Amino acid sequence: xxxxxxxxxxxxxxxxxxxxxxxxxxxxxxxxxxxxxxxxxxxxxxxxxxxxxxxxxxxxxxxxxxxxxxxxxxxxxxxxxxxxxxxxxxxxxxxxxxxxxxxxxxxxxxxxxxxxxxxxxxxxxxxxxxxxxxxxxxxxx
Amino acid sequence: xxxxxxxxxxxxxxxxxxxxxxxxxxxxxxxxxxxxxxxxxxxxxxxxxxxxxxxxxxxxxxxxxxxxxxxxxxxxxxxxxxxxxxxxxxxxxxxxxxxxxxxxxxxxxxxxxxxxxxxxxxxxxxxxxxxxxxxxxxxxxxxxxxxxxxxxxxxxxxxxxxxxxxxxxxxxxxxxxxxxxxxxxxxxxxxxxxxxxxxxxxxxxxxxxxxxxxxxxxxxxxxxxxxxxxxxxxxxxxxxxxxxxxxxxxxxxxxxxxx
Numbered sequence: 001x002x003x004x005x006x007x008x009x010x011x012x013x014x015x016x017x018x019x020x021x022x023x024x025x026x027x028x029x030x031x032x033x034x035x036x037x038x039x040x041x042x043x044x045x046x047x048x049x050x051x052x053x054x055x056x057x058x059x060x061x062x063x064x065x066x067x068x069x070x071x072x073x074x075x076x077x078x079x080x081x082x083x084x085x086x087x088x089x090x091x092x093x094x095x096x097x098x099x100x101x102x103x104x105x106x107x108x109x110x111x112x113x114x115x116x117x118x119x120x121x122x123x124x125x126x127x128x129x130x131x132x133x134x135x136x137x138x139x140x141x
Numbered sequence: 142x143x144x145x146x147x148x149x150x151x152x153x154x155x156x157x158x159x160x161x162x163x164x165x166x167x168x169x170x171x172x173x174x175x176x177x178x179x180x181x182x183x184x185x186x187x188x189x190x191x192x193x194x195x196x197x198x199x200x201x202x203x204x205x206x207x208x209x210x211x212x213x214x215x216x217x218x219x220x221x222x223x224x225x226x227x228x229x230x231x232x233x234x235x236x237x238x239x240x241x242x243x244x245x246x247x248x249x250x251x252x253x254x255x256x257x258x259x260x261x262x263x264x265x266x267x268x269x270x271x272x273x274x275x276x277x278x279x280x281x282x283x284x285x286x287x288x289x290x291x292x293x294x295x296x297x298x299x300x301x302x303x304x305x306x307x308x309x310x311x312x313x314x315x316x317x318x319x320x321x322x323x324x325x326x327x328x329x330x331x332x333x334x335x336x337x338x339x340x341x342x343x344x345x346x347x348x349x350x351x352x353x354x355x356x357x358x359x360x361x362x363x364x365x366x367x368x369x370x371x372x373x374x375x376x377x378x379x380x381x382x383x384x385x386x387x388x389x390x391x392x393x394x395x396x397x398x399x400x
Contacts, residue, residue, distance in 0.1 A: 007273035011345075014270035018296075018346060019167070020222045020257045037277065073232065074225050075172060077354060081221075085350040091278055091341045097383040098337075101390045123357045130361055 008037035012082040021078055028068050032083040036061035040087060051121045054087050058125025061087075066133050084126075089118040149202050151241045152184045153210050155234075158248045160191065160198045161212055162227045167219040167351045170195065171362035176231045183234045184241060194366050195374075219351045226251045260300065267346045268293030275342030280335060284342075287324070287333035291343035295320040299347060310381040316347055317385025325393050340386060349378040 012033020013026045021029060040057035044050065061083030062076075069076040096111035156177045163173045174191045177200060181189035188203040195217065201209040230247050233239050239247070258266075271292020272285045280288065298319045302312035320343045327333035352375035360368030 003276055007276040011270045011273035011277060014266040014273070015346070015350065016221075017258060017266045018263055018270070019351065020220045022222050022225055025225075041277075073229075075168060075221075075228050077167070077169060077172075077351065077358075078221050078225060081350045081354050084354050085345065085348055086274070086277060088345075088348050088350070088353065090345055090348060091337075093379065093383060094337065094341050094344070094386065097387045098390060101387045119353075122353070126354065126357045127361055130358075 004041055005034060005038060008086060009034040011086060012037075015085050016078070016082040019081060021082075025072065025074065025078055028072070029079055029082040032061055032064050032068065032079050033086060035064060036083040037086050051117060054089075054118050054121040055125045055128075057087055058084060058122045059129050060125075062126050062129035063132065066129065080126075084122060087118075087122055089115040092118065149186070149208070151245070152181060152186055153200060153202055153208070155184075155241055155245050155248065156180050156189070156191070156200055157198065157210050157212055158245065158252060159227050159231055160193065160200065161214065162248060162252050163224055164193060164195070164198065164214050165217055166223040166227075167217070167221060167355070168224045168227075169355045169358045169362070170364045170367035171359060173198070176228065180231055180234050180244075183237065193364075195370050220257065221351075222257060223251055223254070263300075264293055264296060267296035270346055271295075271343045273342075274345040275338050278338060278341055280338035280342060284333050284335055284339050287327045288339050288342040290327065291320045291323045291339055292346055294323050295343050296346050310377060313347060313378055313381040314385040314388075317344055317382040318389055320344055321386045321389030325389065344382055344386070347378075347382055349375045352378065 009030040013030030015033070016026050016029035036057045039060050040053050043053035043056060062080055065076050065079035065083060068079045072078075092111050092115040096108050096115060099105070099108035099111060159180055160173050160177045163176060164170070168176075170193050173193045177191040177193075177198075178189050181187075181202060186202050186204075190201045190203055192199040196214055198212045198214065199209065200212075227248065230239070230244060230251070234244050268289040272289040274292075275284055275288035276282070295316045298316040299312055302315045303309070306312065320340060324333065324336055324339040324343065327339065328336045333339050352371050356368050356371035356375055359371060
């Protein structure tokens, strides 16, 4: 578990650096990615459905990013991207590709659909947190 | 004095430049429109209109003598530092701290600046991130260094291929192919163990993260043209990466996949 926490922090902060995020925000980016990944991997160990885990993690990542964006007065994209990237179903997409190459089209379609559904879960995580954000803003006014 | 009543042309210039910087460097479309309108409002033009798509900006100050500006955006990359800086400047304009001339000067400096992390740092970080992704996806520590090598090589291809070929998809395809070739070489020579994990970890730095998030956020904000076209770009990028890997796998046949 410790290695997961450490590597997710480094990977997310590194991803932010590749997008040229200013140095003072890199730590926060790592933190967002780390929290998102911890939620994702601990939900998977429950075990929960990968779709639910991805949805929850994407939701958490965006909520935290929104808070950080308010505090640091920067666009939210700075923080959310590095948290979302680890959730992208790269592994499943790879398996789909591999099955295509091996002429196992039935498996390939299954995997591709799985990857598609997980991407949809990420999108809905983003939408839900935006809904919450707007709801909070409206009630305060 | 100019300062008290900036003319319409200057205001439009500042707005266009701010919009251009933000759009070219990976801000969401709705944020670009919002920023441009806010800047115009801060300079006393409350009913400005901006229409932004990923490939162009149309901006009108509104009113009777309105002239409309159009700008074509052909290069898009991701440099969030510039987005943050342009956003800061627009906030300061909103607080009335900057005159039109000052704002334009500052934005121009942001636009032409090449400030950023040096290439070797990016390369090292891409390699390190690939290794870390490999561990996150349950790879073994024995594959950490092979993952770093492949990830670094893939990112290197991503940096240098665009200098010779201007087709964006091709550089992603080449990068993925480099990763695939190098990974299967390392696995065959016994330096790496699991081809799957190495490849998955190493292609992570190529994933179009900004595009995916922006596509969803733009769709949510009702910018369907931008959302759909960014989504298509993200899908094509993913497809190019997948095709690069598939190309290598199909060439090397079953032995490479067995790892």
